[in-house]
Amino acid sequence: MLQIKKLYKSFNIGTDFENNIFRNFEIEFEDNTSTAIIGSNGCGKSTLMNIIAGSLIPDEGSIKIEGTDVSKFKEETRAKYIGRVHQNPSMGVSPSLTILENMALADKKNENFSLRKLIRKKE
Numbered sequence: 001m002l003q004i005k006k007l008y009k010s011f012n013i014g015t016d017f018e019n020n021i022f023r024n025f026e027i028e029f030e031d032n033t034s035t036a037i038i039g040s041n042g043c044g045k046s047t048l049m050n051i052i053a054g055s056l057i058p059d060e061g062s063i064k065i066e067g068t069d070v071s072k073f074k075e076e077t078r079a080k081y082i083g084r085v086h087q088n089p090s091m092g093v094s095p096s097l098t099i100l101e102n103m104a105l106a107d108k109k110n111e112n113f114s115l116r117k118l119i120r121k122k123e
């Protein structure tokens with residue numbers, strides 16, 4: 001399970017452009033479920049993904065993955081706990097692979113690869 005508790009994130013604090021994206025935001029994602037995050041332009045979807053992955057540091061709040069608090073882990077350390085597939089091919093998506101293959105690569109990046117199949121039946 002992925003749990004986000006008491007999340008706060010603002011940009012440009014103390015300026016005319018102060019933007020409080022998350023104020024005490026909480027959400028839980030159960031294992032083996034899919035969740036779509038939807039919302040208007042600029043509502044904070046990418047910011048949430050960046051906070052979960054560790055590319056952005058929240059002002060306050062905790063992010064727990066399977067009970068481990070990863071909030072203070074750097075992005076590269078956090079990568080052990082979470083796989084991410086970007087929308088933008090320049091961020092590491094392979095255009096010659098299918099969506100499923102790209103997601104399987106992100107899912108298995110901590111595993112040793114050999115010539116075994118990338119996609120197993122459960123995927």
Ligand SMILES: Nc1ncnc2c1ncn2[C@@H]1O[C@H](COP(=O)(O)OP(=O)(O)OP(=O)(O)O)[C@@H](O)[C@H]1O
Pocket residue numbers: 011012019021039040041042043044045046047048
């Ligand atoms: N590094 C930053 N510095 C200042 N403001 C930022 C920064 N990153 C995002 N923002 C602002 O935070 C808000 C949320 O941006 P975010 O990119 O998370 O929105 P989004 O929901 O992903 O939008 P879109 O649908 O356009 O992808 C926007 O107003 C954006 O301008």
Ligand SMILES: [Mg+2]
Pocket residue numbers: 045046047
């Ligand atoms: Mg976005």
